[in-house]
Amino acid sequence: MRKVAVVGMGHVGATVAHYLVSGGFTDELALYDTNQAKVEADALDLRDAMANLPFHTVLTVNDDSQLRDCDVVVSALGKSKLVDTPDHDRFAEFKFTRTQVPLVAKKLVDNGFHGMLVDVTNPCDVITSMYQKLTGLPKNHVMGTGTLLDSARMRACVGDALHVDSRSVVGFNLGEHGNSQFTAWSTVRVLGKRVLDLAKERNLDLADLEERARQGGYMVYKGKKYTNYGVATAAVRLTNALLSDARTEMPVSNYREEYGTYLSYPAVVGRDGVMEQLHLDLTPAEEEKLRTSANYIKDRLKKEEARSLAAEAEN
Numbered sequence: 497m498r499k500v501a502v503v504g505m506g507h508v509g510a511t512v513a514h515y516l517v518s519g520g521f522t523d524e525l526a527l528y529d530t531n532q533a534k535v536e537a538d539a540l541d542l543r544d545a546m547a548n549l550p551f552h553t554v555l556t557v558n559d560d561s562q563l564r565d566c567d568v569v570v571s572a573l574g575k576s577k578l579v580d581t582p583d584h585d586r587f588a589e590f591k592f593t594r595t596q597v598p599l600v601a602k603k604l605v606d607n608g609f610h611g612m613l614v615d616v617t618n619p620c621d622v623i624t625s626m627y628q629k630l631t632g633l634p635k636n637h638v639m640g641t642g643t644l645l646d647s648a649r650m651r652a653c654v655g656d657a658l659h660v661d662s663r664s665v666v667g668f669n670l671g672e673h674g675n676s677q678f679t680a681w682s683t684v685r686v687l688g689k690r691v692l693d694l695a696k697e698r699n700l701d702l703a704d705l706e707e708r709a710r711q712g713g714y715m716v717y718k719g720k721k722y723t724n725y726g727v728a729t730a731a732v733r734l735t736n737a738l739l740s741d742a743r744t745e746m747p748v749s750n751y752r753e754e755y756g757t758y759l760s761y762p763a764v765v766g767r768d769g770v771m772e773q774l775h776l777d778l779t780p781a782e783e784e785k786l787r788t789s790a791n792y793i794k795d796r797l798k799k800e801e802a803r804s805l806a807a808e809a810e811n
């Protein structure tokens with residue numbers, strides 16, 4: 497029996513839940529939200545979908561006892577309207593998410609959860625780290641979707657430019673799921689070639705493609721004030737890799753000792769979480785960008801914590 501929980505049934509959580517149910521990816525699905533009416537309504541709506549689906553999924557709502565034997569918990573709680581800032585800074589949500597994550601982590605610990613934790617909640621790398629510290633789960637059992645989404649955006653931009661399916665583009669965006677991420681072009685391959693070589697042949701403006709991938713989230717957010725399909729698909733892909741012991745190589749937020757933080761770097765993901773960490777042959781310039789991104793995550797966390805503590809002391 498496969499059992500998944502989704503904590504936070506907003507735009508992202510509800511889309512994750514629907515994809516899990518419609519894909520028949522889990523036998524049991526435990527749904528949680530502080531907004532009882534919303535999560536109950538979603539469960540009813542999903543139940544109504546099931547009569548026309550080839551799969552049955554057992555649904556529960558806000559039942560903490562379900563957490564004990566969940567294989568995977570997906571954290572999608574948040575308040576995404578806080579990210580409505582000119583620079584689409586994911587840290588804008590931290591003042592809210594930093595207060596909620598400890599409550600959820602305590603619930604997980606109190607109910608004996610010992611499975612895999614997938615974080616979507618922003619700021620993704622920092623929240624993933626918080627979950628790991630607060631739950632005491634092994635570092636390789638706690639992951640963030642990280643740049644799995646940003647890499648998909650980059651692959652889509654490159655695919656569009658070359659008129660090929662994004663699945664035919666391989667390669668990674670690395671670092672923070674945020675503005676300090678970058679595309680490691682040395683890892684990107686398409687049409688049997690390194691994109692760095694193809695770029696000259698086909699007149700590709702890689703800097704422009706990279707910026708479009710980085711701004712991809714903002715472009716979607718600008719139109720509807722949230723993003724859901726891209727990230728939910730990334731979260732479910734990661735969940736499925738965990739459930740099925742797929743041992744798939746994917747760029748997720750995982751703890752890298754040499755950078756002293758969670759950040760996105762490809763890892764092999766299977767039943768035991770992050771089962772192997774890759775070591776890419778990055779160029780010196782890419783290495784430098786990764787270090788800068790790692791330092792940004794660490795510095796920003798320190799600053800935001802100090803700011804939040806000062807604000808709490810004032811109140």
Ligand SMILES: NC(=O)c1ccc[n+]([C@@H]2O[C@H](COP(=O)([O-])OP(=O)(O)OC[C@H]3O[C@@H](n4cnc5c(N)ncnc54)[C@H](O)[C@@H]3O)[C@@H](O)[C@H]2O)c1
Nearest residue numbers: 504505506507508529530573574575576596616617618727
């Ligand atoms: N990592 C990524 O790539 C990525 C992409 C898109 C969105 N996100 C993040 O995902 C999160 C969810 O986004 P959204 O658009 O669905 O937000 P949303 O504001 O639509 O919904 C958040 C939901 O979380 C619930 N919630 C809040 N605190 C909770 C708690 N303690 N326990 C249970 N539920 C709780 C709220 O009631 C709400 O229903 C945000 O942090 C957002 O920034 C991440």
